[in-house]
Amino acid sequence: MKEVLSDIDIVDLIKSDEKKKVDKAFYNLYSRNYQPIRKFVNSNSGTDSYAEEVFQETLIIFFIKVQKGRYFLDGSIGGYLFSIARNLWLKELKKRRLSIFTSLDDKQDYFEEDDILASHKKLKKVLKLLGDSCKRILEDFYFLKTSMAELTKKYGLGSEAAMKNKKYRCLKGLIELVNKHKLERSDFSENE
Known part of the structure; x- marks a missing residue:
């Protein structure tokens, strides 16, 4: 050995x-x-x-x-x-x-309007279950493209490593909720 x-x-x-x-x-x-x-x-x-x-x-x-x-x-x-x-x-x-x-x-061709509304309702329900703190962190990082340094400062965590761990736990929680509520890729369509 x-x-x-x-x-x-x-x-x-x-x-x-x-x-x-x-x-x-x-x-x-x-x-x-x-x-x-x-x-x-x-x-x-x-x-x-x-x-x-x-x-x-x-x-x-x-x-x-x-x-x-x-x-x-x-x-x-x-x-x-x-x-x-x-x-x-x-x-x-x-x-x-x-x-x-x-x-x-054209993604819209693949979804009926009623399906889109039902999907958004499911997604909103899951995000609500996730909690405000995690929802804001994920929105800031993935949608607003906020840097890890800015997130660390904004959420008052001691280091970027702590912020990365928090973001990872939030993402993991979201994935678990998505799986639990049986959401599919179409539930995340950007079409309104």
Whole structure:
């Protein structure tokens, strides 16, 4: 069994810029962090090959941040890598959704007016169940494109990491409510 390195050791090996040391660091990162990321991608409409791509891109981002001195050991490397991978995969999913909608000539043709009104009622009910605080945070971030720094200040949280965690919990709550109330993609149509 290979030696399990501490987070500090991994950062030091990557900073050394010696191929054998960097390889040792990446082997440790892979053996400890690939499976949770693979599981996340697979459970969110992905495959093993997508998980591999996301993980490789995550390691590249991490490597560059360490090399440029922009990574600070303020939490576990595993959590940091998972956060990067999650963001990369969610961006990919968002791109996929946008390409589906832009490929449709006219979305209105796919929905009857009564269906749209019923969908909006369901969506409003779910947002009401989510709670005002989470609803405002998600609206600010996704619709008003408010930066994480501005949200941190606006909601009086101590750090951007705390704000990201709050936003993530709100989004997770919304997803659970959407699943519980059996909403579908058509319920999120932009047509009024």
